[in-house]
Amino acid sequence: MEPLVIAGRSFNSRLMVGTGKYDSLEVMREALDASGAEIVTVAVRRVNLDAREASLLAYIDLDRYTLLPNTAGCHTAEEAVRTARLARAAGLSNWVKLEVIPDDGTLLPDPIATVEAAEVLVKEGFVVLPYTTDDHVVARRLLEVGCAAVMPYGSAIGTGRGLESVERIARIVDEVRGRVPVVVDAGIGAPSDAALALETGADAVLVNTAIARAGDPVAMARAMRLAVEAGYLARRAGRIPKSGVPSPSSPEAGVVGRS
């Protein structure tokens, strides 16, 4: 695989992972290792900024993984901006996975507030990777305000329903045209979903629940890693078109046994 480049930094893995919902931090650490991920997202609100040693961060090797603080739990643009500043001030990172999610019920992003918050944060020097809907017009706005990636959902967070609309993700890929990475974030439930995201032209996926809540998170992390590689290869290899017209695998020429 070619490296994934975000804001000038290169990564060999195209699978990003989350840190929530694991049964234990030991299992999380093993799953992170098996995933091959280099970017690990962590909710700012979960980090004990004053006593880092005893917290989640003690389980993440910061020499190996790039930490991507996220603003999970923020319902408004203002909250998200404040949370990003707090993370940077505490020395976590100037990268931020921006999440503005008004409803705890649907966990779907607010596209308008996300664009607003992104604009503020970009101006303050943040590297902004926004979690967004699968609307390509919104993706265009996020690009216009200077985001370093676009992270559309496949489906709602934690549902494991894969890509609700392959076409909408494809439209975002067309819209973005490689200027920044497209990362499918949320909804990935199984390796097939991850492969499909890459096949559709996404540059990477972010997976949390599907690994953390799998029966065997470490094995699932490894499966996701393979699937991402498979999808990446397939995209470059060029898949056959879907067709309504069946086509025989074996040409008719030289038929025997049908005299």
Added chain:
Amino acid sequence: MEPLVIAGRSFNSRLMVGTGKYDSLEVMREALDASGAEIVTVAVRRVNLDAREASLLAYIDLDRYTLLPNTAGCHTAEEAVRTARLARAAGLSNWVKLEVIPDDGTLLPDPIATVEAAEVLVKEGFVVLPYTTDDHVVARRLLEVGCAAVMPYGSAIGTGRGLESVERIARIVDEVRGRVPVVVDAGIGAPSDAALALETGADAVLVNTAIARAGDPVAMARAMRLAVEAGYLARRAGRIPKSGVPSPSSPEAGVVGRS
């Protein structure tokens, strides 16, 4: 991966491949190699049984690959039975991928004729791997007459449309309950489809067009190989259920930045 066992023989790969539709036999040979496949299906009618050296078979290392003759092009049970006998008489194999496909338009199997032909061939000592619909009641019949595997379609041959009905494949898996392998055969268009088949509980997949007609067949063969492994691992790891109710990746406990 555990070995795949068919009729008492063990295989390390869960990806079977076809030999039709390649631009050249050289490309086919490379793609076979990249796929890791051990079982290679070949249409009996395409084999020049008298002058094997100059034919397709010269490109397939028979020490490495197990040849699975198929009855592609047979429209009736009688034709298929005759073709299988011809292949065995010519020394090809007593294994047969049974295809009874009445219409060249849809390329869908005739479930009733398939059961009839399978019954005849099993009685004659063939190891029968029937290509069939995604109907679990038909799968039951195929088991009852002694087939060594059940090979339901994902979708019609050559369409690349993946699994039309995950539920129907799952029902066949439930029906068969591991007594013989379930191999999804036909319709696989991309690695995500192959992974999904394994995740759904299929024991293997057979892929032809999606590799042979890919932009880069060798790279696609490798992608399929990875996807099959990913799907296999995921099935054993235990995927999260699909849910209508979103669930946050980051628990609410210990929230900072929202005081």
Added chain:
Amino acid sequence: MEPLVIAGRSFNSRLMVGTGKYDSLEVMREALDASGAEIVTVAVRRVNLDAREASLLAYIDLDRYTLLPNTAGCHTAEEAVRTARLARAAGLSNWVKLEVIPDDGTLLPDPIATVEAAEVLVKEGFVVLPYTTDDHVVARRLLEVGCAAVMPYGSAIGTGRGLESVERIARIVDEVRGRVPVVVDAGIGAPSDAALALETGADAVLVNTAIARAGDPVAMARAMRLAVEAGYLARRAGRIPKSGVPSPSSPEAGVVGRS
């Protein structure tokens, strides 16, 4: 609407209804009336053949409705044949909706046993309307043995999931080519499903659970009636093709307000 002709008899309604699952026989009678149906199916096993007055049949005006006895509950061809004979012997009808359903879990038909039973019953002079899968090759067999209609499922009985595969129903319509009616039977959950069946080329639908278990069965019966008429009209009117390429509703010519 043109009349629906089955085995030489004409019907003005293209909505057939069932008689099971109603909260009361009074509600059933009202719903039948609202549906406009002329063909009413009734499970032979539910009919008290000796004491008809006190039973279900007392609630069905036999001058108005054509009774279509069905073999619900029969797991094998033999049982179904026996049940049809019993119904005829008791004077119910020589028409039979043939159901051979091996599993009480999935309630899906056995296509092979259905063809076998149909063949026997047609030879005995029955007018056979078989409940079958959405497999067009099976439909072909049912035609070959002389069935008077083909009744594929939309989805499994009682699930209300509509047409699992519009394409498979379309393939049956193409296969049958108007020689006998195609009636989508099972799975209709809402008027949109009924309309879709007719739009796809089915000649009629049979609805039971979706009416009987609706909040207001009488209103739902009326809704189904309207939807069937809508779908019938639309089929003849000729719907627009589905398109991947959007097309503006308003031509560009004569644009004002954009100078």
Added chain:
Amino acid sequence: MEPLVIAGRSFNSRLMVGTGKYDSLEVMREALDASGAEIVTVAVRRVNLDAREASLLAYIDLDRYTLLPNTAGCHTAEEAVRTARLARAAGLSNWVKLEVIPDDGTLLPDPIATVEAAEVLVKEGFVVLPYTTDDHVVARRLLEVGCAAVMPYGSAIGTGRGLESVERIARIVDEVRGRVPVVVDAGIGAPSDAALALETGADAVLVNTAIARAGDPVAMARAMRLAVEAGYLARRAGRIPKSGVPSPSSPEAGVVGRS
């Protein structure tokens, strides 16, 4: 059907229709009549405001139909606002179907610009019915700025692909909770789609291409009318839930013929 109330005005029909793409204005007039529609949308740019007699408007009985000018062809909020003002100034209406569609390729609305334009127009006293995406958070914003309805697409304009996501439409219905009508606008291809929109809780649909480009527009208009009524009735009647578990139509009690 209960009347549909928009901005204090009542309508008996829940089917709105467009005026573009007809082969002739005579056919359009007949189709309008057959549809039973009371609200007819017309692109401001297509109206010859100075010579109304010779134009489209001469074919629409303004005593019978409420004209709903739309801003089709406007790529930005500014253009749309200007077009709405122009229509009002010319005496067309102070109602406006607001369309802000940046790309002629996808014909999908710009949710952010739509909210901006809606806010301006509401403040200027317009009755604003915005064409929008199927994003419920955007719908919430449109309500907040005072729109008189929310008009999400089913799928892209002119594609006839129906409701891409029933769940997203349902989410908008939940969001709006009856405060203003939800009108599914764009993508309706057949009566089944129209019925489904109403069944899902939409208050009305707007149909243009599916009628205008049908083989027989007048018959299709009638079919749409019936389907809308069917969907409306079904919503109130209460449909059965979709179920993964099949349920027999005929209870087991009192079985005969299986002794």
